[in-house]
Amino acid sequence: MMNRTTTIPGIRSGFHPVKIVFIIILLSGLAVFPFVSGNRFYISLITEMMIYGLLAMSLDVLLGYTGLLSFMHNAYLGISAYAVGLFLIHVSPTSFWLACLAGIAFTCVVALPVGWVQVRTGGLAFALLTLAFGMMFHTIVWKWYDVTGGDDGLMGMPNPDISLFGIYIGNSGDPLVIYMFTLIIVTFCFFLTRRIINSPFGAALEAIRENESRAAFIGINVRKYKLLGWMMACLLASIAGALFILYKGYVGPSTMSAFAGAGVLMMVLLGGMGSLWGPLAGAVFFIYIQDYISTMTEHWEIFLGLVVIFLVLFMPTGFAGLAGHIRRLRKE
Amino acid sequence: MSGTLGIIVDITLNSLVLSGVFLIVAIGLNITYGLSRIMNMGHGALYAVGAYVGFSLVASGLNFFAALLIAPLIVGVIGLIIERTIIAPMRKRSMAYTLILTYGLMFFLDGSIKYIWGNKPRFIELPGFMQGTLPILGTDYPVFRLMTLLLIILIMGALMLFLNKTKIGIILRASSTIPEMVSCLGVNMSYVHMGAFVLGCVMAGLAGIIAGPLTTIDPLMGGEMLISSFVVIVIGGLGSLRGAVIAALLVGVVQTLAEFFITDLAMVIVYILMAVILAFMPRGLLGEGKFE
Numbered sequence: 001m002m003n004r005t006t007t008i009p010g011i012r013s014g015f016h017p018v019k020i021v022f023i024i025i026l027l028s029g030l031a032v033f034p035f036v037s038g039n040r041f042y043i044s045l046i047t048e049m050m051i052y053g054l055l056a057m058s059l060d061v062l063l064g065y066t067g068l069l070s071f072m073h074n075a076y077l078g079i080s081a082y083a084v085g086l087f088l089i090h091v092s093p094t095s096f097w098l099a100c101l102a103g104i105a106f107t108c109v110v111a112l113p114v115g116w117v118q119v120r121t122g123g124l125a126f127a128l129l130t131l132a133f134g135m136m137f138h139t140i141v142w143k144w145y146d147v148t149g150g151d152d153g154l155m156g157m158p159n160p161d162i163s164l165f166g167i168y169i170g171n172s173g174d175p176l177v178i179y180m181f182t183l184i185i186v187t188f189c190f191f192l193t194r195r196i197i198n199s200p201f202g203a204a205l206e207a208i209r210e211n212e213s214r215a216a217f218i219g220i221n222v223r224k225y226k227l228l229g230w231m232m233a234c235l236l237a238s239i240a241g242a243l244f245i246l247y248k249g250y251v252g253p254s255t256m257s258a259f260a261g262a263g264v265l266m267m268v269l270l271g272g273m274g275s276l277w278g279p280l281a282g283a284v285f286f287i288y289i290q291d292y293i294s295t296m297t298e299h300w301e302i303f304l305g306l307v308v309i310f311l312v313l314f315m316p317t318g319f320a321g322l323a324g325h326i327r328r329l330r331k332e
Numbered sequence: 333m334s335g336t337l338g339i340i341v342d343i344t345l346n347s348l349v350l351s352g353v354f355l356i357v358a359i360g361l362n363i364t365y366g367l368s369r370i371m372n373m374g375h376g377a378l379y380a381v382g383a384y385v386g387f388s389l390v391a392s393g394l395n396f397f398a399a400l401l402i403a404p405l406i407v408g409v410i411g412l413i414i415e416r417t418i419i420a421p422m423r424k425r426s427m428a429y430t431l432i433l434t435y436g437l438m439f440f441l442d443g444s445i446k447y448i449w450g451n452k453p454r455f456i457e458l459p460g461f462m463q464g465t466l467p468i469l470g471t472d473y474p475v476f477r478l479m480t481l482l483l484i485i486l487i488m489g490a491l492m493l494f495l496n497k498t499k500i501g502i503i504l505r506a507s508s509t510i511p512e513m514v515s516c517l518g519v520n521m522s523y524v525h526m527g528a529f530v531l532g533c534v535m536a537g538l539a540g541i542i543a544g545p546l547t548t549i550d551p552l553m554g555g556e557m558l559i560s561s562f563v564v565i566v567i568g569g570l571g572s573l574r575g576a577v578i579a580a581l582l583v584g585v586v587q588t589l590a591e592f593f594i595t596d597l598a599m600v601i602v603y604i605l606m607a608v609i610l611a612f613m614p615r616g617l618l619g620e621g622k623f624e
Binding site for chain 2 (some may be wrong): 116117120121124129131132135136143144224231258259265271292299300303304306308309311316
């Protein structure tokens with residue numbers, strides 16, 4: 001008869017003990033790092049890695065789990081960053097949580113109608129539309145000089161104090177505070193996303209990725225779930241956006257360009273689609289390499305193109321795929 | 333200088349020229365997509381390569397009309413190399429991979445353009461008799477733009493003849509509907525795919541050198557054209573050639589009008605147009621895949 005303990009693919013329960021130990025060591029290592037090292041450069045580099053890791057993870061919810069390709073996911077990071085910055089400049093320079101909330105809410109308000117139009121189309125047209133809409137947001141930010149500062153970017157953002165339930169934590173202008181804050185938020189988002197992806201909701205998304213018409217036959221409302229997946233990805237991207245402007249204190253239109261979008265896509269590819277830790281690892285690797293190569297050559301674009309081509313041709317499953325290979329080899 | 337009538341004539345002709353350029357780029361994309369289900373993200377960059385190669389040929393003293401023939405051929409050869417090396421091994425994989433692969437190709441080509449020709453805007457020098465203007469209904473219209481219009485009509489006519497009357501054209505059209513059957517009849521599909529990709533690249537190069545003298549040539553032109561042609565083929569219906577004609581006219585007219593009235597955010601209007609059309613017709617105006 002049926003084996004009741006068979007787990008449904010996609011619904012994974014719990015962590016392996018080795019993984020728990022590894023995660024605890026990694027997290028505590030990251031938490032202790034700034035007090036041990038004190039090197040400002042590495043602190044801000046790791047902050048950037050974590051923020052882009054969150055963004056890459058949110059794109060992976062869309063690409064790896066729902067099977068929808070977005071070329072310009074960074075646009076939603078940018079929108080959120082601009083909204084947070086504008087809120088702090090024009091509305092209230094001190095209310096930190098309200099600004100973050102305003103940024104996230106604004107991004108969702110923008111992303112909802114865009115998603116509504118996009119999920120009406122199929123896989124390929126969806127991808128082309130993300131590019132068109134992303135370019136539209138980029139153009140708006142670039143040309144609307146009075147509000148966004150155009151090419152110069154949004155400058156002069158005040159640094160509000162972060163406090164929770166009346167307890168003062170620190171000023172957001174301090175890299176150390178932002179580092180710890182980013183670490184906590186990204187960790188929280190990672191576990192939350194993992195929980196959501198492993199729920200029946202996540203299984204429905206994966207069903208859509210595997211076969212859209214079959215998913216529709218068993219009663220999944222494909223458009224609704226696609227839209228929910230899209231909104232979830234945009235929500236996570238907007239959290240990354242709020243962290244981004246707090247960390248940089250500045251945001252320019254180049255953050256929202258197609259070029260930056262390709263970078264995010266590459267982080268996901270590098271790490272491997274369909275695993276949440278893969279894109280995080282991809283982001284760490286990508287930011288490090290970018291930092292390294294851009295100091296050597298100005299023709300970073302050619303390298304980016306070549307690396308993307310190479311990855312798709314020879315390593316389409318990324319780091320996560322390599323890890324899977326190793327695991328399978330050990331079992332044999 | 334010119335009255336209301338002149339402005340109307342100006343806008344009409346301008347939008348026709350713009351539509352024509354969109355049309356040639358979009359048809360190139362649609363041919364590749366309709367025949368081999370490959371959406372080439374590097375198409376815009378190939379268009380830019382066409383313009384830059386044209387510039388170099390004309391600057392080296394070649395006749396403009398000779399450059400008009402040679403530049404697309406050079407782009408076609410580049411396309412052939414690309415197809416054989418990176419696109420052909422990817423045919424069996426899912427669509428997302430080819431999209432990302434050609435996206436990487438786009439950055440590689442754009443980066444190479446910047447490496448070879450630099451960031452400076454360039455201009456294609458026209459032969460003397462095309463530089464003047466011609467008085468039409470109360471406005472002085474540049475001769476070159478009229479020539480461009482004529483050229484685009486000629487190219488579209490030739491393409492129609494090619495697809496409908498020649499044996500190769502008929503094989504191509506048949507493979508877009510039932511590839512298995514065509515393959516059973518003894519046609520090597522890998523050559524059909526190759527031909528479709530190269531034909532698409534030649535169209536991109538052709539559009540590049542035609543559009544070159546209309547605007548300045550700069551490294552950003554490829555990306556802009558890629559987006560515009562996506563808008564055109566998504567509105568018209570993916571892989572639908574007739575849809576592309578209608579959508580190119582629509583987008584060309586709307587963009588010219590928007591540029592005339594509100595200048596800066598003209599593209600936003602085009603995107604809104606696209607969103608409205610897609611909200612009611614998710615598969616585009618003429619539906620997907622009507623390859624004729």
